[in-house]
Amino acid sequence: MAEADSMNAAAPAALSDAQAGQTVLRLNDIELGFGGVKAINKVSFEVRKGEILAIIGPNGAGKSSMLNVINGFYKPQKGSIEFRGETRRAMDPNHAAKHGIARTFQNIALFKGMSTLDNLMTGRLLKMKRNIFWQALYWGPAQKEELEHREAVEKIIDFLEIQAIRRTPVGKLPYGLQKRVELGRALAMEPDILLLDEPMAGMNVEEKEDMCRFVLEVNQEFGTTIVLIEHDMGVVMDISDRVVVLDYGVKIADGTPDQVRANQRVIDAYLGVSH
Numbered sequence: 001m002a003e004a005d006s007m008n009a010a011a012p013a014a015l016s017d018a019q020a021g022q023t024v025l026r027l028n029d030i031e032l033g034f035g036g037v038k039a040i041n042k043v044s045f046e047v048r049k050g051e052i053l054a055i056i057g058p059n060g061a062g063k064s065s066m067l068n069v070i071n072g073f074y075k076p077q078k079g080s081i082e083f084r085g086e087t088r089r090a091m092d093p094n095h096a097a098k099h100g101i102a103r104t105f106q107n108i109a110l111f112k113g114m115s116t117l118d119n120l121m122t123g124r125l126l127k128m129k130r131n132i133f134w135q136a137l138y139w140g141p142a143q144k145e146e147l148e149h150r151e152a153v154e155k156i157i158d159f160l161e162i163q164a165i166r167r168t169p170v171g172k173l174p175y176g177l178q179k180r181v182e183l184g185r186a187l188a189m190e191p192d193i194l195l196l197d198e199p200m201a202g203m204n205v206e207e208k209e210d211m212c213r214f215v216l217e218v219n220q221e222f223g224t225t226i227v228l229i230e231h232d233m234g235v236v237m238d239i240s241d242r243v244v245v246l247d248y249g250v251k252i253a254d255g256t257p258d259q260v261r262a263n264q265r266v267i268d269a270y271l272g273v274s275h
């Protein structure tokens with residue numbers, strides 16, 4: 001695929017059959033509370049390499065909190081997380097980012113006054129080897145490194161078809177395009193695991209179709225593992241390999257879209273209710 005090939009330098013390669021399906025992250029009996037509110041109550045599940053895993057459930061079920069536990073923004077009071085051969089009580093956000101976990105947010109978290117291009121460049125910060133003093137001393141190599149990062153970002157711009165808005169301050173963009181830029185910034189980190197918090201929220205049908213296409217292409221062409229929260233059940237059932245269902249902080253189901261769709265507990269708690 002032309003766009004996908006053009007982004008190869010900015011993303012991990014697609015997976016071999018042997019790699020796909022291995023557990024890349026395991027959450028064991030996670031408990032997280034805020035005062036009297038139990039946001040997550042003894043939840044365990046695994047994330048497998050190369051899959052698209054959806055986390056669904058009613059408002060306040062603990063979905064965003066779970067993403068925050070995975071990338072280290074929230075520290076669970078109990079439980080453990082297995083990642084890259086280590087078991088830890090809580091993730092550290094820097095460790096997570098450095099080891100390939102990137103995320104987008106439910107409420108877009110871009111620098112609104114900065115251009116699309118500059119927002120994407122911020123996604124490269126962790127990849128920049130040289131600090132500002134080094135850059136001042138060694139202009140040539142620093143310039144070379146900057147060019148390499150720009151090249152990676154340009155490939156993402158091509159891949160996400162956002163050439164026309166590369167210089168536009170993101171605050172001036174329609175919501176759907178801001179969401180796409182936010183995806184681009186996460187991709188600029190070249191993640192192994194991409195956490196997407198309601199990537200289609202607030203989008204019209206056409207914008208949702210575009211976003212679905214990009215999510216699937218990232219997953220299929222580069223083998224990026226994707227964990228997403230989404231309320232649009234059509235989208236969830238179409239693009240996910242597996243689905244974890246939370247309700248009041250408790251996991252009530254975990255399986256393929258077909259298994260989850262047929263689960264009476266899930267129908268009663270969520271699928272049977274209009275949202």
Ligand SMILES: Nc1ncnc2c1ncn2[C@@H]1O[C@H](COP(=O)(O)OP(=O)(O)OP(=O)(O)O)[C@@H](O)[C@H]1O
Nearest residue numbers: 034037038039057058059060061062063064065066
């Ligand atoms: N930082 C926080 N401080 C206090 N309470 C919080 C905090 N973050 C989440 N909560 C509470 O934890 C519970 C789970 O919230 P969370 O945002 O994870 O749910 P959610 O499933 O993502 O909901 P939604 O679909 O509405 O985004 C809620 O009761 C929420 O009010």
